[in-house]
């Protein structure tokens with residue numbers, strides 16, 4: 001028996017030991033597959049477009065405003081925002097709330113709280129007594145858009161309203177127009193069982 005056949009035999013024994021009984025599938029492959037499946041969040045993407053982009057001055061818009069998910073499932077929400085202007089926002093809505101880790105990613109960087117002057121919009125979701133507050137900062141002059149990513153989940157099924165809390169709309173208060181109109185600065189999350 002030469003060295004090559006001995007090492008081949010050893011490899012065979014090692015493979016048999018790590019094979020799940022009767023399946024012929026190596027144990028490491030199965031474990032890896034299950035772990036990956038459980039950790040994959042539901043990816044949902046929306047864009048924040050300016051009034052100029054949608055040809056309606058003073059009417060910024062979330063292009064997707066109705067969302068669908070399942071209770072208990074982790075949602076990974078990605079918001080691409082093209083807005084370079086801030087809007088007056090109550091200080092409590094400058095903080096990220098209700099997300100996993102209490103934070104969000106802005107262009108891949110973890111953020112938990114913003115300066116009010118840097119806030120363009122929020123996606124604030126009311127789930128019973130819990131509030132999920134995702135902050136959309138203004139893009140800088142040198143970037144085309146800013147990417148906000150947040151992960152969260154809904155405990156119970158139902159229809160939950162969301163509203164932008166940065167007064168980005170029309171009227172002297174900024175709370176008219178798109179702020180009051182479903183499909184623009186408000187909408188809903190539909191959470192199935």
Ligand SMILES: [Cu+2]
Nearest residue numbers: 121164168185
């Ligand atoms: Cu807004």
